[in-house]
Amino acid sequence: MTQTPTSDTTRADMRKAQVLKAANECFRRQGFHNTSIVQISKAAGMSVGHIYHYFENKEAIIAGIVEQDLLQILMFCQRIRKGSGGGDLIEAIVNDVDYLEQDLNDQNIPLTLEIVAEAARNPNVARIIQDADETARLRFRELLAEALKLRGLELSERDIEGPLEVLLAFFEGFAIRIIRNPGLDPNTCLPALRSVVRHLLEEAVSTAQQAAA
């Protein structure tokens, strides 16, 4: 249990990353329940024993993958900001729904659903995604607060929470819808979705206006 030198730490980090990358590919294709350590080891080009040298057990690998889930959520924030081009953020959020078709083609949906289902039973996984969601909500609240500020308005955290959760429920919900109804055409939903998101945000705006008065 001696402290490893810097060069070795780097090597260990690289190996860990190598395992996680392989695991990610396997999990995405087959889910983590149907992926064996042997498969991961082959995908990573490493031996089974080698993997266990860096990960205590399979669950530790799963945890490593689940942690990456956060990045995916945060990308939505980034996309919206980029879409705003520095202009009105509320309009950018409404426009972001146009990515629905692209989002529903995401190859990660099955894995994402599997992670959530696992979290509903497995406290380890639950803790990870709940922590991630907490920072995700924080980022989204910041985004909404900034969107309002650009219009000279502001809302309390409490008043933002409701609309935000409804917004999030939408997008998560479509991941389920596309499984239950694979014939679903995103373009059919787009007008209604756009309108609903706009309504939600406009309502937040008018609440803020009333609070200011």
Added chain:
Amino acid sequence: MTQTPTSDTTRADMRKAQVLKAANECFRRQGFHNTSIVQISKAAGMSVGHIYHYFENKEAIIAGIVEQDLLQILMFCQRIRKGSGGGDLIEAIVNDVDYLEQDLNDQNIPLTLEIVAEAARNPNVARIIQDADETARLRFRELLAEALKLRGLELSERDIEGPLEVLLAFFEGFAIRIIRNPGLDPNTCLPALRSVVRHLLEEAVSTAQQAAA
């Protein structure tokens, strides 16, 4: 425990039901990946061999459980109709969101999520829940059509589909939200959710009015 067979329910049917009931309890508690045939056999008070006399394999048992998923969805329709008391259905749909808190306490959420995640990979399970969803959508379209008819309006199937999918995405989405954010307070979301559902339906109404003109 054991019942005597009657004319219309054969002994085999009763045994099958007995297995499915036991499996349902086990699956709800532990998920079907973590439930073994031995556990089901003990819960059913039957031997393993006995179970295999009626079910080809474990997947057949899972299929039997997944088929019950439909009933759960259809209960929403019933609840709305009952809530309308024969009056305006649109108002009844809006009011139905007040059950959110109760719905989010549903002990079946983990199993439901597991079923959807499984369907994303397992074609057998996928077929079952997709068939179920098709009849569920049919029932909901009928409900919406009836709601409009009560106001002397009508909409094409195409125009109903979008709002309906958005509505469904909501409710499915909250099942995920409550896992990701267990601290979520339904009452915080209720005003926003109510408002959004009402907006969605009012928009459908005004679309129908324009179509009539």
Added chain:
DNA sequence: CATTCTAGATAGAACGTTCATTCTAAACTA
């Protein structure tokens, strides 16, 4: 009515496979 017959019902041990994890030893590096 008593007995026999038989197909289905039932039990539980046995089997074979899969898999996560551990163990042992070789290779490498500093």
Added chain:
DNA sequence: TAGTTTAGAATGAACGTTCTATCTAGAATG
């Protein structure tokens, strides 16, 4: 040479499924 890294076989447990044997109900038989 000492510690780390790497490989891959060995281990042991869990599990789905099958196999074999016994039992039961009730129809057939005489």
